[in-house]
Amino acid sequence: MTNAALSTGRHLSFLGLARGLAGSLLFSLPMLMTMEMWFLGFYMDRLRLFLLLLLNIPVLVILAHRIGFERTIGWRDAARDAVIAYALGILASAMILAVFGVMTFDMPLRETIGKIAIQAVPASIGAMLGRSQLQARSEMGEDDDDGNASETGYVIEMLMMATGAMFLAFNMAPTEEMILIAYKMTAWHALVLIALSILLMHGFVYTLSFPGGHRLEEGVPGWHALIRFTLPGYVVALLVSALLLWLFGRMDDTGAFEITMTVIVLGFPAAVGAAASRLIL
Numbered sequence: 532m533t534n535a536a537l538s539t540g541r542h543l544s545f546l547g548l549a550r551g552l553a554g555s556l557l558f559s560l561p562m563l564m565t566m567e568m569w570f571l572g573f574y575m576d577r578l579r580l581f582l583l584l585l586l587n588i589p590v591l592v593i594l595a596h597r598i599g600f601e602r603t604i605g606w607r608d609a610a611r612d613a614v615i616a617y618a619l620g621i622l623a624s625a626m627i628l629a630v631f632g633v634m635t636f637d638m639p640l641r642e643t644i645g646k647i648a649i650q651a652v653p654a655s656i657g658a659m660l661g662r663s664q665l666q667a668r669s670e671m672g673e674d675d676d677d678g679n680a681s682e683t684g685y686v687i688e689m690l691m692m693a694t695g696a697m698f699l700a701f702n703m704a705p706t707e708e709m710i711l712i713a714y715k716m717t718a719w720h721a722l723v724l725i726a727l728s729i730l731l732m733h734g735f736v737y738t739l740s741f742p743g744g745h746r747l748e749e750g751v752p753g754w755h756a757l758i759r760f761t762l763p764g765y766v767v768a769l770l771v772s773a774l775l776l777w778l779f780g781r782m783d784d785t786g787a788f789e790i791t792m793t794v795i796v797l798g799f800p801a802a803v804g805a806a807a808s809r810l811i812l
Contacts (some may be wrong), residue, residue, distance in 0.1 A: 554661015695808025
């Protein structure tokens with residue numbers, strides 16, 4: 532390898548890391564500046580927090596395989612990028628929390644680790660999304676020829692939608708507003724919200740012609756995409772919403788009706804996030 536090629540490789544690697552850090556800050560700042568997220572690091576059940584951190588690993592690996600910092604050849608490269616994204620998420624979270632005075636040296640180690648750990652989840656996903664959203668147009672054109680940008684299988688498609696749902700719903704799930712909105716709504720409101728969520732999901736991807744949206748093949752009826760992608764995608768968004776609410780303790784000592792309503796409320800932003808993931812990833 533020539534010195535010029537080596538220098539170019541180092542430059543691209545550094546650029547990928549810089550974009551990752553920028554993406555981490557860009558996508559995680561709302562959560563880094565949210566009081567409920569600070570408190571979660573203190574009181575969240577440690578077993579549930581550990582489970583959340585474990586679940587984030589396959590999410591990052593799948594994202595890395597799709598839009599890693601560099602062109603990935605296989606899952607080993609994707610796992611490497613996932614580790615880098617997690618490290619960038621931890622670094623960004625610790626740095627911003629310290630600057631804001633939310634994390635101090637006299638704070639108990641358990642609280643410090645908890646605050647950084649929970650913020651590192653959205654920050655690490657943001658680090659991975661940084662490449663997708665911040666790369667130059669010329670590189671975008673190159674990546675179009677890459678296998679990572681090719682059409683994905685159905686299972687991967689659903690997993691990408693779950694990632695988008697998780698990312699957008701993550702900073703709303705621990706807030707009191709989700710419970711308050713669910714309390715104010717009636718069953719009829721819930722049915723309307725379900726219909727609106729499905730309509731928005733389908734419109735985002737198939738109807739409004741956003742860049743990156745999907746187009747139906749000629750001769751394929753419109754209901755096919757609704758049944759095959761939109762409705763399963765909405766179910767995925769609801770499952771992600773239920774998981775987040777449980778992880779954050781929002782289902783504890785709560786009745787079945789209240790839980791259902793809260794899941795539907797959180798499912799609205801989760802559905803939008805699931806649809807958006809198909810446009811930007």
